[in-house]
Amino acid sequence: MMAQRGEKTPAKAKQSASKSDPETKAPEEIQAEIEETREELGDTVAAVAEKADVKKQAKAKAAQTKRKASSKVTGTVEQAKAKRDEFTAKTQEASPESASQAAQQAAQTVQENPVPAAVAGSFVAGFLFGWLVGRR
Secondary structure, X not given: OOOOOOOOOHHHHHHHHHHOOHHHOOHHHHHXXXXXXXXXXHHHHHHHHHHHOHXXXXXXXXXXXXXXXXXHHHHHHXXXXXXXXXXXXXXXXXXXXXXXXXXXXXXXXXXXXXXXXHHHHHHHHHHHXXXXXXXX
């Protein structure tokens, strides 16, 4: 159980009992206790001043939020890169042979027999020309 403010713990009660009898203490001991109390009070004042510094706390909170957001962005970017790499690998597995084979086969067919390819190209060009003229 923690001591409430203003309550003394057994160790502090023992200290204050020895502190409350100034006639049995040497002036050096009293001076040392005063210095110790000043240090404790200085630490307490510094802690209170830090808590009361709203601007400093706001900056610290903003920096913390920025770090969190940055780490989330970094994580999201890494996930996106992993998904991209996974998708690329799947795409390459599925299509490189079939697509390249189809392109090679079409090129070989056109080289072997150019007349049907020229007729088909002319038909497509005429169709596009008619469609463009009809739009106006």
